[in-house]
Amino acid sequence: MTTAAVPPKTTSGTQGVGALLREWRLRRRVSQLDLALRADSSARHISFVETGRARPSQEMVLRLAEHLDVPVRERNALLIAAGYAPGFPESPLDDPSMDALRTGMERLLTGYEPFPALVVDATYHVVAANRGIEALLADIGGDLLEPPLNAMRITLHPAGLAPRIRNFLEWREHLLAQMQRQLAVLRSAPLRALYEEVSAYPLPEGGRETAAGGGHAPYALPMVVELGGRTLSFISTIATFNTPMDVTVSELALETFLPADPETAEFLRTWLP
Incomplete structure (x- = not known):
């Protein structure tokens, strides 16, 4: 078995976590209210997060990512954009x-x-x-x-x-x-x-x-x-x-x-x- 090639990198650039979460919500065609209900939050809080008026906790970032079915690599990108350490390791196959x-x-x-x-x-x-x-x-x-x-x-x-x-x-x-x-x-x-x-x-x-x-x-x-x-x-x-x-x-x-x-x-x- 050979080791996987260099993994693809995300292109989130310098976008804040709010803008990235909004992108994922729009991709999944989910309203702020629907996302709030799924994540046990409020539409107002989701709006504040997306506009940068509120900083989500690490738990909230992961919860929103879960309900938006965000790929694991991109969940790390969301955490980094929110100011947290990546939550998922990236181990080479020969580890x-x-x-x-x-x-x-x-x-x-x-x-x-x-x-x-x-x-x-x-x-x-x-x-x-x-x-x-x-x-x-x-x-x-x-x-x-x-x-x-x-x-x-x-x-x-x-x-x-x-x-x-x-x-x-x-x-x-x-x-x-x-x-x-x-x-x-x-x-x-x-x-x-x-x-x-x-x-x-x-x-x-x-x-x-x-x-x-x-x-x-x-x-x-x-x-x-x-x-x-x-x-x-x-x-x-x-x-x-x-x-x-x-x-x-x-x-x-x-x-x-x-x-x-x-x-x-x-x-x-x-x-x-």
Whole structure:
């Protein structure tokens, strides 16, 4: 398992905690009254906090952040803006305190074989992967496989998986929309830079305009990819940690690729016994 890349930094600048809380409240489309009711406060106090007329306690900052579903990294930014120390540590994955986490993730990834699975951080750098992922990337070479490995670059670059994804335009649209949703709530300059980079990649030769269709998984959009002379179909699922208390852990995501048809499952069992 490799260590995650440098984590994304917030861009709160010199904004006060009141302005930042107001931004989060507006993003979540919550009124001052609704937020006050959720946080056992008053609309008047929320207004005073947002305008800088009142300084919230550390407990109040965390309570408001909880009810606004603010990401853990941004909760630290709110605390700092309010004049308090960060409340959540940010431990590197190779820290001894992360031993149990790394072991657990490795067991999950290994247990999912022969089907592909990987763990990525907030900017889609791959921090762990199983043999199923290695099989998908078997024919890819060059700089794309140089550390730090980035799942979005590998998938969307014309020298990566893109030429082998039969419904590439659909899958590309899905991935870019996923990043856009993240950017709507995360002020991450590295994630923004990654989005601008991968969205500007040229299409692979031929454009790969084939639709998914063909009876594949009507309940979700599959990724239809060529491997070993076969056409395989996968449904992607993403899992995150419940109530994380560490910034690093809060930004990890486990992505698994579930075979969308019996043929894909059987081929992978043969391919990776």
